[in-house]
Amino acid sequence: RERDALAAAIPRSELARIRAVSARAAERALRGDGELDVVTELADPVIEATIDQVMGFPFPDAATLAGWSRAVFWEVFINPERDQDVVRRASRAADAMRVHLEARIAERRAALAGGAAAEDHMLDRLLRQREDEPDGPWQDLTRMRDSLFGLIAAWSVSVSRVAAFSLAELLRRPGDLAAAQRAARSGDDH
Numbered sequence: 001r002e003r004d005a006l007a008a009a010i011p012r013s014e015l016a017r018i019r020a021v022s023a024r025a026a027e028r029a030l031r032g033d034g035e036l037d038v039v040t041e042l043a044d045p046v047i048e049a050t051i052d053q054v055m056g057f058p059f060p061d062a063a064t065l066a067g068w069s070r071a072v073f074w075e076v077f078i079n080p081e082r083d084q085d086v087v088r089r090a091s092r093a094a095d096a097m098r099v100h101l102e103a104r105i106a107e108r109r110a111a112l113a114g115g116a117a118a119e120d121h122m123l124d125r126l127l128r129q130r131e132d133e134p135d136g137p138w139q140d141l142t143r144m145r146d147s148l149f150g151l152i153a154a155w156s157v158s159v160s161r162v163a164a165f166s167l168a169e170l171l172r173r174p175g176d177l178a179a180a181q182r183a184a185r186s187g188d189d190h
Helices: 002-009 012-029 038-053 062-077 084-113 122-132 141-172 174-186
Strands: none
Touching: 002 122, 002 141, 012 038, 038 062, 038 141, 062 084, 062 141, 084 122, 084 141, 122 141, 141 174
């Protein structure tokens, strides 16, 4: 139920908006000249802008979002030996991220309850689902927070890793890189 509710809150019709938000953030990142760290200077700011504008969760900055998400991701997926330093970093990051998400959910709930117009992002759609479906998955706001926490943390880390690995592969394959550049210039995302 939660997965379906999350999917309904970001329908396929949002793809054009996601592309536009991503493109604007990427353009800002690419304004400099010289070397570029693909993860911290390009992927992370694009991810942060998308989570802010499309999902409705502004973070203090891309580095904060990335730091919290990576600490949690490392503990959950890459710490089979249960290194206690990794566990402690993840715990601190998870606590900070939960507080941040709870504050934003409370802020939007209060605004909507006070008569503010719904904003065009995932969070307000989820809060509307909560009102429209008394027995739906979001009656427990902790479940909403936890679902969003998992989505944001896993998605942000996965996308930045894919960006880095994809570019590394393309740089090893000049023919594929040229084809990707042609596709990008022509707007062909297939």
